[in-house]
Amino acid sequence: MRTIMTLAAGALVVAGAMQLTAANGEEPISRTDLVKGDIDVPGHEAAQVRVDLAPGAFAPKHRHPGEEIAYVIEGTLEYELDGRKPVTLKAGQSLFIPAGVAHSARNVGDGRASELATYIVTKGSPLVVPVK
Numbered sequence: 001m002r003t004i005m006t007l008a009a010g011a012l013v014v015a016g017a018m019q020l021t022a023a024n025g026e027e028p029i030s031r032t033d034l035v036k037g038d039i040d041v042p043g044h045e046a047a048q049v050r051v052d053l054a055p056g057a058f059a060p061k062h063r064h065p066g067e068e069i070a071y072v073i074e075g076t077l078e079y080e081l082d083g084r085k086p087v088t089l090k091a092g093q094s095l096f097i098p099a100g101v102a103h104s105a106r107n108v109g110d111g112r113a114s115e116l117a118t119y120i121v122t123k124g125s126p127l128v129v130p131v132k
Helices: 002-024
Strands: 029-038 044-053 058-063 066-074 076-081 087-090 094-097 103-107 113-122
Touching: 044 103, 066 076, 066 087, 076 094, 076 113, 087 094
Parallel strands: none
Antiparallel strands: 029 044, 044 113, 058 103, 066 094, 066 113, 076 087, 076 103
16 A cells, blocks of 8 residues: 555656646747737837746847837846947836837846837837847
């Protein structure tokens, strides 16, 4: 009976470890489209996206076909905009990123970081354009 209990306990430990690995195997950066719609400015639309970054995750340099307002929901993010010194924002702080300005972001906190990105962009253009 003890052998069966020991084997069962071992199986539970292994199963728990497998679930922990899957939970911690999250994507470094995930984007969730929240809303998108036409606005009164001809040829433009607004979009909101939630961006979640795992600890240490880095969003490489990119640009958008319009303005972005980044609001940090949780954690600590460092943004680097071309031609400016890096700026570090914590939950509750915002940053305006002008149209076409190349920028990057990095989670510099201990845990997950999230931002709410609001865009006013040229309709039909790709929302994120990588910069080489």
